[in-house]
Amino acid sequence: MKRLAILTVGKTHSGKTTFARELERCLPESVVIDRDDLAGFINTRYESLLPKQGANTLKDALTRTLVDYAVHESEKHIIMCNNYSNREGRLRMLDWFHQKGLVSVLVYFNLPDELLYSRIASSERSTAILRKSKSFDVVLTRQIADLQKGHAEPSTERESEYLFVINDSDEVPGTIQKIVQIAGGKSM
Template identity: 45%
Template sequence: MNRLAIITVGKTHSGKTTFARKLEEQLPNSVVIDQDNHAEFINAYYKKLIPSQGPNNLKYTITQTMVDYTIKQTDYHLIKCNSNRNQKSRLDNINYYKKNGFITIIVYFNLPEQVLNDRVKHTKRSTNIFRTASSFEEVLERQGKENDVKHPTLQEADYLYEIKSNGDVQDAIAEILEIKGV
């Protein structure tokens, strides 16, 4: 059985988690690995271990452990839900999934900035996932200034879907389900 590895790419509040949960409900034998859950867990129970600067390697290690367990110990399709905006890291992940026999899919959330600004302004989401930011507005502003971000291309994965509006979500899910014959 060829399993799917679906990764979401996009800025905060672009709909990655909502999409991942909807896909998980409709794609049998799938699991969402959401890095925000790992950040919240670390912040709640292991605050002393959080690095004060630089990358949050503890969070990345927990996420990678969850991915490795899913790949090696289950037969689940993998839905990795985090921003995945750095192309090198994204390609490393995709190559790892391909090496392990997965069909790779990128779902790129490319919503207008005004939509994202409006969403973060009215969000009710917990800020318990933050290490350094004080608000989602700050996260979105920082993401807008990142220089190492490249939009995903079809050369990166077996399939690429771009979400430009809420209407594109169910279409992408339907096409992913079609790949698996669901």
């Protein structure tokens, strides 16, 4: 069995978490590590430990601990669910997974910004995960600006062993089937 490290890449409300949870359901022996879940946990339980400014180093440390544990203490496929728009950080993470013998899969969500704003408008998602922004509209606007300024970069084929680009939500089931097949499982 190939052991996979799957990273979802994309803007807020593009469907990364929904995809990750469905993939986890279809891919035996997999675990989702969702940084939004970790942020919500930290922001509601350990707010006093959060850095006053700068990067959320507490969330980063918790993520590293969970990933390290999943890699070394389990045989599970790892599904990393977050924005992962910074190429340098993505490459560091992928390199680490490669060193540990995992096969890398990137799933890049490239949905139209208008659709994402529409999803935000009708979303009931809690803003408890947010630390710097007051709303997901602000998060999306910042993510779009980061892409335009070159601070964030879309995924490319050179970064991982497998790359899937989701341009439409209808592509999700087929992408999940292909990833299950890569892992050596049967398609659903």
